[in-house]
Amino acid sequence: MKIPPVKGTRDFYPPDMAVRNFIVDGWKEVSLRNGFEEYDGPIFEYLKIFQIKSGDEIAEQLFSLTDRGGRELAIRPEITPTLARMVNQQINSLPRPIKWFSVPRLCRAERPQKGRLREFFQWNVDIIGVDDVLADAETIFCAIDYLREAGLTPDDIVVKISSRKMLAAVLKSIGIDKSKLDGLYAVLDKRNKLPDEAFEETLEKQLPDKAKRQRVLELMNAESIEQIEQMFGAQGAFDELKQLMLLLNKMAVGDYCKFDPGIVRGLAYYTGIVYEIYDRADQLRAIGGGGRYDDLLKQFGGPAIPATGFGIGDCILGILLEEKGLLKPKPKELDYFVAYVNENYKGMAVELAVKLRSKGLIADFSYKAGKLSKQLKLASESNAKKCIIIGDEFKNNELVIKDMGTGEQKLVKVDEFLSRPESF
Amino acid sequence: MKIPPVKGTRDFYPPDMAVRNFIVDGWKEVSLRNGFEEYDGPIFEYLKIFQIKSGDEIAEQLFSLTDRGGRELAIRPEITPTLARMVNQQINSLPRPIKWFSVPRLCRAERPQKGRLREFFQWNVDIIGVDDVLADAETIFCAIDYLREAGLTPDDIVVKISSRKMLAAVLKSIGIDKSKLDGLYAVLDKRNKLPDEAFEETLEKQLPDKAKRQRVLELMNAESIEQIEQMFGAQGAFDELKQLMLLLNKMAVGDYCKFDPGIVRGLAYYTGIVYEIYDRADQLRAIGGGGRYDDLLKQFGGPAIPATGFGIGDCILGILLEEKGLLKPKPKELDYFVAYVNENYKGMAVELAVKLRSKGLIADFSYKAGKLSKQLKLASESNAKKCIIIGDEFKNNELVIKDMGTGEQKLVKVDEFLSRPESF
Secondary structure, rough: OOOOOOOOOOOOOOHHHHHHHHHHHHHHHHHHOOEEEOOEEOEEEEEHHHHHOOOOHHOOEEEEEEEEOOOOEEOOOOOOHHHHHHHOOOOOOOOEEEEEOOOOOEEEEOOOOOEEEEEEEEEEEEEEEOHHHHHHHHHHHHHHHHHHHOOOOOOOOOOEEHHHHHHHHHHHOOOOOOOHHHHHHHHHHHOOOHHHHHHHHHHHHHOOOOOHHHHHHHHOOOOOOHHHHHHHOOOOOOOOOHHHHHHHOOOHHHEEEEEEOOOOOOOOOOOOEEEEEEOOOOOOOOOOOEEEOHHHHHHHOOOOOEEEEEEEEHHHHHHHHOOOOOOOOOOOOOEEEEEOOOHHHHHHHHHHHHHHHHHOOOOEEOOOOOOHHHHHHHHOOOOEEEEEEEOOHHHHHHEEEEOOOOEEEEEEEHHHHHHHHHHH | OOOOOOOOOEEEHHHHHHHHHHHHHHHHOOOOOOHOOEOOOOEEEEHHHHOOOOHHHHHOEEEEEEOOOOOOOEEOOOOOOHHHHHHOOOOOOOOOOOOEEEEEEEOOOOEEEEOOOEEEEEEEEEEEEOOOOOHHHHHHHHHHHHHHOOOOOOOOOOEEEEEEHHHHHHHHHHHOHHHHHHHHHHOOOOOOOHHHHHHHHHHHHOOOHHHHHHHHHHHHHHHHHHHHHHHHHHOOOOOOHHHHHHHHOOOHHHHHHOOOOOOOOOOOOOOEEEEEEEEEOOOOOOOOOEOOOOOOOHHHHOOOOEEEEEEEEHHHHHHHHHHOOOOOOOOOOEEEEEEOOOOOHHHHHHHHHHHHHOOOOOEEEEOOOOHHHHHHHHHHHOOEEEEEEEOOHHHHEEEEEEOOOOEEEEEEEEHHHHHHHHOO
């Protein structure tokens, strides 16, 4: 009887854990060098906080539970509601701007498929309290800073950028009522995810007027900001987007970025700049995405405070890094492996190994004396830098130290070695 | 309207997150130097795996949920069942001994109180495939190696050690049937947690025979292994425990350890050596505990493989470290803060900061020019090592670099600085 993990979840055996750590450690390092501080919230929250503004798709995918007190809870499917809640709670004492990141474990009851699991890790980077488009540029830079550091080039990935402010202005100029926008955004977001025919059918349901629909399709097919500006007018609605593109060029990441009016984002809370990151070959789902959400904190009962940020999950990213040969998990390593030639020296081997550990060195030993060659093989498999061999020289208070790189061996006094192990 | 986190859970604002990372990073470092590899499982599992052998207390504290497919799931209250499941799944391919550690997030629907929360982090260290008591000694050493490294002395903490094998032999010698042991262990485990009278009442229910009960109380009050041996005989049942104590002395952690027949452990799956770690002043709940569980893998449908390990949570440990002044979270740090004297230089400040980041340096800037003194204050609050000041010298392609430690300032060429920032 073998019990599998629950469908859509993963077991992280040491080699898998090393891959996860490689990704998460990279996220953390780049967040810190970009001036962000780490935060986290609980794995579950009151159910209602995920229903405030996340949009129907996420609300349908909740793992919900009821506690003994009858409270309705849910495992977090995203961390942005938690972030909004936390910031609102300490709004008067937090120094601004708030530049925070997190690497939460998230759960969504989706149908598991390639790169989409029911449990995953997501890198979240947010700036709260800055309405300057520079904050949008900085978060996008931070995402690219990581992806570039990981070895991905503009030939591998692209950040597709648009703006809901621009969309709203253009849709207004077409004559679409503001009250229809939320529903329409949800449809437009499906544009790159559905076949043309299916997309147009869905669009027709939201927008029965054929002429208006035609204009929307023209918008979605536009190739540049300038083209849309010429087609629709809507003066001023494009300045922010243009400024963002200039900033990204100044930040030397312009070649990773591209305007794409098809980017709308599925979550209901976005209000301005929106973007999604894709593999350039367009073979995979989005690697991540984000944007500006200036109304969310207010909707969570706080003051109106501008905010912008992104999330990048570990699943699609992991697939892409693997495809490109860029997964470099840290292998197991030892400073010392302590071998012993027979059971009489076992106690000494243990004593020596734990002494080295207490000095901050990574040390291990075998539970059985066995053959020395077998122990040396184990040392080599554990990537030990050095192997200490306890043999009959120990009667003269001496040890053999073998350098596993060069194969060189030397005899040293036990006490001398223990007083300064790093120098042998 | 301020929305709090769910009762018994915590929000980790950056200062709290720094404390959590300080603890968790310490656990990871000591695990690695003791030769353990990291693993993890999913946050939720099939409900049934927590009902196999954990004992009633944990089974009552589960956060359970049902997914859309009608599967009964639960958020993990401990990681040992996951560990048993994972090891069994790959039993034929995993090299042995298995020396693994994990730092899982766990949830238990307990009544929240000091040091006991509904969500917490627990350091788990296990050795699977070794029946030698040396493996028990090594895991105990690993726990102490961390606690000692954190600054806790034998005056601060004590590892109280006993053995279920010894208990079983002594209880057998008293005439208690094997079938009564599980129920009796659950009662004996309460001995240090209940007032004497309440404990004796509970014991009476499990063990109505007054003479036998008297003998059990004598056992629980014994002060040494030798005393129990004299009182109850049960030849051979004490050898393992004695050997463990010798090994812990050899490992130079004997002064942290103490035999205590009152240690039984609440979980049903323990089979041999058991231990709990307490503050020496006995003011707090257990910091952690563990022991040998040789039957668990078999109960999970695998072969009979010996196993031993412990768990230490972050809550009580955090309280103790704080009380002793041993919490040393890493403060926010910057290599560079980039200040600018007026808005004209803002673009340059951004460009410079992101260039430094791309070189792996931690750099930040202010979103508003404001007063230079205010920016320097911000730099100082962020523990910046150096502050770059972009002022009118920039027209000559020069920057001011201020050492925030010494206060020393120098003028350098922009290009020279960017080609090797670390040398200024």
